[in-house]
Amino acid sequence: MKIVLMALLFISFNGYAQLSSDQEIPPPAFSVEAASQTLQETVLKIWYDFIGHTPYIVVAISVLLLTGISSMLISKLIGNMTGRSKMRGSLRELTQRFARIIIWLFGILLASLIVFPGLTPAKALGGLGLASVAIGFAFKEIFENFFAGILLLWKYPFEKGDFIKCQAILGRVENISVRMTELRQPDGELVVVPNSFLFKNPVFVLTHENSRRMQIMTGVAYSEDAQAALPIIKKAVERCELIVKEKGVEVFLNGFGSSSMDIEVTWWADPTPLGERKSRSEVVGAIKQALDDAGIEIPFPYRTLTFSEPLPVRSVDNNKPSQ
Incomplete structure (x- = not known):
């Protein structure tokens, strides 16, 4: 049986070799129907x-x-x-x-x-x-803001409605998302701040407490009694309605100004920007009125001029008729 199979394979191989030597087998034709x-x-x-x-x-x-x-x-x-x-x-x-x-x-x-x-x-x-x-x-920056937003929501002390300040940006927090924070500035403009910016820079939470300390500088003339002006200023500020009276008013001599003795006045008031402006306006008006009533001068800037040579002086007779 093995011999018969080997003979058949040998005959088939010889026939295929003879056919290949006699003519070339054409390649199969491309059929559109088959495709x-x-x-x-x-x-x-x-x-x-x-x-x-x-x-x-x-x-x-x-x-x-x-x-x-x-x-x-x-x-x-x-x-x-x-x-x-x-x-x-x-x-x-x-x-x-x-x-x-x-x-x-x-x-x-x-x-x-x-x-x-x-x-x-x-x-x-x-x-x-x-x-x-x-x-x-x-998306490196997007993921950076995302994780910064998670940390802001997790541990930072400001919430919606708080006024915060970061570098030159001041506004009320309207929304905190995982990518950005929306701040409404006092002039009404909406600022969209990336969370990574707030996370990398110092943030001042102005409304973290119910009140915030305000400060202004005033002054009296050198010819006035500066010590006597301190209780007058303090009483005037204490009578203001917009200050937090429980935390008191502080008045100190601060230094020697160019035209006056400088006086520092501090008090506590509403921490919002609008509350600060209202309180500051009331305090400035009260101090001005109190010093005016006491006859204490709030001086204008004085300038002393020194010349290297004496100035010539000429008298003028106003009764003499002009020629």
Whole structure:
């Protein structure tokens, strides 16, 4: 049997070699019908696969809908639970956002596993890790503002409605998100500040307390009794309505000015920019009125001129007729 098979193979090989030596085998001709048939079969296969996966897609969409509903309910539940406590508003909002993010990540992962049955949690997390590295390099500043916003919501002492000052920016906090903070300036303009800017620079929270210390400089002439002016100024400021009387008024001699004895006046008032302007206006008016009533001069700037040579003096007789 082996000998017969070997003989048949030998005869076939000799015949193919003879045919190849006698004529060339033409290449197969391109068929449009075959290509169309192949394309049609491919499209139909994709469509049938889609129809076959439709139940999985419907279930995945249902899972995403349930995820969104669960996210809203749990966020509302956390807000109600933390609203009864003394937790800061920004920290409560951050807790709600973290809860929503965790729920959505879990829901998206579960929906992906349903649509792609061959996908495992380990593969999904591995792909997510590689994608996060690439996205992190591409959107470095966005993620920097994101994490700065989380830290601002977590530990910074200002809330919505507070007036803050950072470098040349002064305004009332209207909204704190995980990427930016909206500030309304006293002139009404809205400033959108990246959270990384607030995190990297000193921030002055003007309304952290119910009152803030104000200060102005005034002065009396050198010819006046400066010590006698101090109680007059203090009583005048204490009679003002917009100051915080419980914290008192302080008046000190501050130094020797170019034209007057400088006097420092400090008091406490409403910390907002508008409250500061109103209080300052009232205090300045009270000090001016009190010194005027006491006959104490608030001097204009004096200038003393010194000449290197004596100036010639000429008398003029106004009764002498002009020629």
